[in-house]
Amino acid sequence: EPFEGALGHRAQRGAFRRYLLGLLSDSPRKSMSAMLARVSEPGSYQAFQHFITDAPWDADRLWHRLRGAVPMRAGTLILDGTSFPKQGPHSVGVARQYCGALGKIANCQVAVTAALWNGAQAWMVGAQLYLPEEWLTPTARRRARIPSTTRFQEKWRLALTLVRQVRAAGFQITAVIADAEFGDNSTLRAMLHRAGLPYALGIT
Numbered sequence: 367e368p369f370e371g372a373l374g375h376r377a378q379r380g381a382f383r384r385y386l387l388g389l390l391s392d393s394p395r396k397s398m399s400a401m402l403a404r405v406s407e408p409g410s411y412q413a414f415q416h417f418i419t420d421a422p423w424d425a426d427r428l429w430h431r432l433r434g435a436v437p438m439r440a441g442t443l444i445l446d447g448t449s450f451p452k453q454g455p456h457s458v459g460v461a462r463q464y465c466g467a468l469g470k471i472a473n474c475q476v477a478v479t480a481a482l483w484n485g486a487q488a489w490m491v492g493a494q495l496y497l498p499e500e501w502l503t504p505t506a507r508r509r510a511r512i513p514s515t516t517r518f519q520e521k522w523r524l525a526l527t528l529v530r531q532v533r534a535a536g537f538q539i540t541a542v543i544a545d546a547e548f549g550d551n552s553t554l555r556a557m558l559h560r561a562g563l564p565y566a567l568g569i570t
Contacts, residue, residue: 368435372427380409381417433491433535440538441484445525447496447547450475458510461498478524480532482539491532494524522551529558539563546570 370379388401398415402408449465451474458475465472480492499518500506507514519527525548533539542558542565549555549567558565 369428369431372431373423375421377413378417378421378423381414381421384409384414385417429492429531430535433532433537436482436489436491436537438482438484438487438489439536440540441482442541442543443491443529443532443537443539444481444483444488445528445542445544445548446479446481447521447545448477448479448493450477458512459495459497459501461500463498476521478521478528480525480528482532482537491535491537492528494519494527496521496524520551522548522554526554526557529561529563541565542567544568 370382373379373382384402384405384407387405388398389396391401391404393400393404398411398418402411402414408414447466449463449467451465451467451472452460453473454460455473460473460475462471462473463476464470465474465476467474476496477493478496479490481488482491483489497512497516497518501510501512502516502518506512507516525544529539529542542563544565544567546568549569555565555567
């Protein structure tokens with residue numbers, strides 16, 4: 367309920383609630399039809415599909431609400447490349463790339479994620495989808511409806527964006543940790559140093 371206000375239209379709020387309940391259900395399949403079958407007020411399939419595939423809404427507003435609701439306001443920021451194995455070629459950003467979930471090169475999506483950790487608890491405070499360059503051709507943009515303003519960004523650049531967003535949300539970052547996927551980049555290390563943030567980053 368605290369997040370529904372980030373969606374501008376009443377119909378979107380209902381679809382958002384059904385989508386979230388469907389994701390959290392015990393169904394092993396997370397297709398739209400499987401999710402609707404698990405909720406008490408499923409509404410129409412067409413309206414649900416419209417929310418998933420067409421309805422415009424701003425993910426940044428949801429992240430803003432989430433960061434404001436996190437009760438822990440200080441801790442170590444963990445940056446990570448989080449992969450999602452995929453079978454088909456249609457999910458935005460999917461490509462043959464290193465998949466940490468499988469430990470090999472595979473068909474997957476990858477997101478750069480940020481979690482705040484205080485030694486006992488961790489809170490997810492940000493995520494950015496990594497888009498391989500093949501998804502930013504004119505043909506791919508049209509097919510996936512990727513805006514022309516979206517430019518290719520390496521994972522380390524996405525990580526720095528998350529660091530800036532988390533700090534802007536009022537969190538006190540006591541240190542940054544990440545593996546060599548990020549630590550190998552000297553620019554990221556220099557930017558953290560310049561920002562006065564202690565860090566422990568893996569290197570190859």
